[in-house]
Amino acid sequence: MMRTRPLKVALLGCGVVGSEVARIMTTHADDLAARIGAPVELAGVAVRRPGRVRAGIDPALVTTDATALVKRGDIDVVVEVIGGIEPARRLITTAFEHGASVVSANKALLAEDGPALHQAAEAHGADLYYEAAVAGAIPLVRPLRESLVGDKVNRVLGIVNGTTNFILDRMDTSGAGYAEALDEATALGYAEADPTADVEGFDAAAKAAILAGIAFHTRVSLDQVHREGITEVTAADIRSARRMGCTVKLLAICERAQDGNSVTARVHPAMIPLSHPLASVREAYNAVFVEAEAAGRLMFYGPGAGGSPTASAVLGDLVAACRNKLSGARGPGESAYTQLPVSPTGKAVTRYHISLDVSDKPGVLAQCAMVFAEHGVSIDTVRQQGKAAPENAVPSGAEGTVGTAAASDGEASLVVVTHRATDAALSATVEALRKLDTVRGVASTMRVEGE
């Protein structure tokens, strides 16, 4: 039976995501009402620039006073799509204090202050939903919080930032420059208000913290996530990856240690084989593998950014929060009972691709190989090329062999790919290599994943 009194929704922010939320709420009003069991009414829209024309939104609903809107007392659900830490945090807390449930797409805030927000929701008998905060439209938060909550998740690995995937994809496939690809991602509404959050890996790290927290039932803060962005990925790295039959992706990897007693979370660019399913994730798409003890390996794939896909996730949460309001039920709260320690990333096990500029003289290769051996790092393949040799002079199939292309200036480039070792051992190896007189520089180091 349909309730006639509408549920009232306050929308905070009407940018890329907010405007799509408002549009879908209006155009799908009848279906949403039928699915919830009561009409849903947009009761107010908080914006920063009131003069802007917003198609489909009654100007009478628009206000610049977000605080007054969330304090009204008749709001059932607040949708926060402003982004950033403040005033979003204060507005969400105030919303709970005034009896509203909250739907947010704000990964930065959830990663920074998720536990306190969950506690505030709990204290006021409200819901906090945030499907849109991780991997846009892809259902991932709800599957981890609800569908897989009876299983034991051991690993969550994937591409969780659309902007960086878009940039790397463009650089790889069309040879676009970094800046040009970033501009395009921004124009398409994928990038954060400050794209530094995307390209420096903060956005993916926030998502990794959220995912690790839910997957392992433990609190993982943003500063416990090892973070490297894509700003240092060069066209040479991408070419080098291609030569190995790989491509470069920014990955988020959350893992339970083999003994099960700790977890790690890291975000960094990595080479992955072209045959790996993540290699075919193009443009701003995201894809995440979840490995669970009973379920096995699950893959979640879809649009990870953009106004309309993100609004889809927000609307799903809005329906859930509205249904709970009607039935008096509650959605899941925070689950952090395991309190597992979060280990530094040095304990993570990975492979490295290391590109060294070395003196091209007898014994250098052996000297470098000795450094790897001393750190217990086993070498998988080595490729050497003269520094002045053109790219296409590299013999194909040179992997696993040592090429001897002539060096015109006495300098050669040595590319080493290791077997799996701890990140700490690999970093120590690179540091020791830097100290060799014959190593003129470490051109790049990149992890190799997915094999």
Ligand SMILES: NC(=O)c1ccc[n+]([C@@H]2O[C@H](COP(=O)([O-])OP(=O)(O)OC[C@H]3O[C@@H](n4cnc5c(N)ncnc54)[C@H](O)[C@@H]3O)[C@@H](O)[C@H]2O)c1
């Ligand atoms: N764009 C995406 O693809 C995407 C995907 C997933 C999650 N998100 C998240 O959704 C949120 C919104 O992202 P967006 O892309 O829509 O950003 P946006 O910058 O397009 O929109 C935010 C809007 O909030 C407004 N705003 C800022 N402060 C305000 C205040 N105090 N009161 C009222 N309005 C205020 C801004 O003027 C802007 O219009 C962020 O948390 C973001 O991380 C975005």
Ligand SMILES: N[C@@H](CCO)C(=O)O
């Ligand atoms: N800026 C984010 C939006 C989606 O969270 C991205 O590019 O993935």
Ligand code: NA
């Ligand atoms: Na999602």
